[in-house]
Amino acid sequence: MSTLIEPILPNTIAADFLPLQGTDYVEFYVGNAKQAAHFYKTAFGFQSLAYAGPETGIKDKVSYVICQNKLTFVLTTPLRGDNEIADHIYKHGDGVKVLALKVDDATNAWQETTKRGAKSYLAPTTLKDADGEVVLSGIHTYGETVHVFVERNNYKGFFMPGFRKWESNYNPTSTGLLYVDHCVGNVGWYQMNPWVKFYEEVMGFKNILSFDDNDISTEYSALMSKVMSNGNGFVKFPINEPAEGKKKSQVEEYLDFYNGEGVQHVAIATADIVSTVTELQKRGIEFLNIPTSYYETVLERVGKIDEDIAPLQKLGILIDRDEEGYLLQIFSKPLQDRPTLFFEIIQRKGAKSFGKGNFKALFEALEREQDARGNL
Numbered sequence: 001m002s003t004l005i006e007p008i009l010p011n012t013i014a015a016d017f018l019p020l021q022g023t024d025y026v027e028f029y030v031g032n033a034k035q036a037a038h039f040y041k042t043a044f045g046f047q048s049l050a051y052a053g054p055e056t057g058i059k060d061k062v063s064y065v066i067c068q069n070k071l072t073f074v075l076t077t078p079l080r081g082d083n084e085i086a087d088h089i090y091k092h093g094d095g096v097k098v099l100a101l102k103v104d105d106a107t108n109a110w111q112e113t114t115k116r117g118a119k120s121y122l123a124p125t126t127l128k129d130a131d132g133e134v135v136l137s138g139i140h141t142y143g144e145t146v147h148v149f150v151e152r153n154n155y156k157g158f159f160m161p162g163f164r165k166w167e168s169n170y171n172p173t174s175t176g177l178l179y180v181d182h183c184v185g186n187v188g189w190y191q192m193n194p195w196v197k198f199y200e201e202v203m204g205f206k207n208i209l210s211f212d213d214n215d216i217s218t219e220y221s222a223l224m225s226k227v228m229s230n231g232n233g234f235v236k237f238p239i240n241e242p243a244e245g246k247k248k249s250q251v252e253e254y255l256d257f258y259n260g261e262g263v264q265h266v267a268i269a270t271a272d273i274v275s276t277v278t279e280l281q282k283r284g285i286e287f288l289n290i291p292t293s294y295y296e297t298v299l300e301r302v303g304k305i306d307e308d309i310a311p312l313q314k315l316g317i318l319i320d321r322d323e324e325g326y327l328l329q330i331f332s333k334p335l336q337d338r339p340t341l342f343f344e345i346i347q348r349k350g351a352k353s354f355g356k357g358n359f360k361a362l363f364e365a366l367e368r369e370q371d372a373r374g375n376l
């Protein structure tokens with residue numbers, strides 16, 4: 001059974017040893033950053049922001065920075081084979097390497113987390129140019145994923161030192177994506193609780209929701225999940241682990257193809273999911289197919305909503321309600337050939353939860369895809 005464990009109280013914020021202002025950027029290691037940047041611009045409506053590579057003095061890699069409202073993605077590829085980025089792509093395929101978090105003091109964030117047991121990824125480092133300075137530091141989390149703390153209060157440039165502005169003549173319109181709502185990690189068997197403990201002890205997060213295999217199971221497969229949130233609720237990291245079922249669970253399929261633990265999905269907020277998803281579908285983004293039967297009973301479960309049901313059904317948007325309101329959500333198919341990372345598009349209308357009422361329909365849809373790949 002799922003339980004709302006405890007509300008986040010104002011005094012928790014005061015005691016927060018790791019105050020976070022939200023997600024700063026998400027960095028993907030990809031096989032071809034030039035093409036990935038074109039894909040994210042074209043299909044998702046990102047704009048060109050910054051570039052780093054040989055022309056800016058970086059010899060071994062290229063990074064394109066793209067943005068849309070408060071959402072910033074960095075797409076990085078290696079220029080040669082023998083390095084950590086190339087190894088990462090060989091092992092995991094395209095995927096998320098960095099979940100970067102905005103802080104007022106990156107040195108303090110690194111000190112507070114490493115003294116509580118975090119493994120350092122990057123000791124505090126100051127980058128300077130004519131626009132000011134950015135301080136970066138970083139720690140390891142599950143798999144080969146890392147958190148980079150970004151302190152940019154004294155920086156007036158467009159991204160950070162080392163990058164030049166990326167001017168492009170190709171500027172597709174926005175699809176209305178706003179910011180990162182949450183990022184979900186898939187971890188190995190029996191690894192959920194150790195990672196929950198890591199986020200509690202090392203980063204001062206709280207477990208705000210838990211789902212067990214009775215909440216999240218279908219006829220065939222199951223998973224367990226705990227949602228971790230920082231003090232002000234700006235950063236939320238649900239952690240999934242597989243659970244025993246008759247067949248292979250979606251988390252196991254991910255772990256197989258990603259060759260280990262990593263980011264399963266990035267959930268992105270929109271203020272108008274119908275227009276966002278209409279536009280994304282028009283631009284070729286594929287979403288999980290939801291059976292018509294879902295829509296026959298959904299309003300009995302969630303009650304009255306502002307939207308017409310017909311466009312939601314046509315697009316395959318799911319609906320759920322909690323004590324505080326409702327939410328609309330939809331899940332893309334994997335964004336690369338490996339069945340690993342995907343996106344969720346979410347519009348919250350008061351609800352602060354994660355769509356528990358949709359888990360069954362969602363996981364059955366995922367299993368149909370998994371079965372079609374021969375991995376169920």
Ligand code: FE2
Nearest residue numbers: 184267344354
């Ligand atoms: Fe999600």
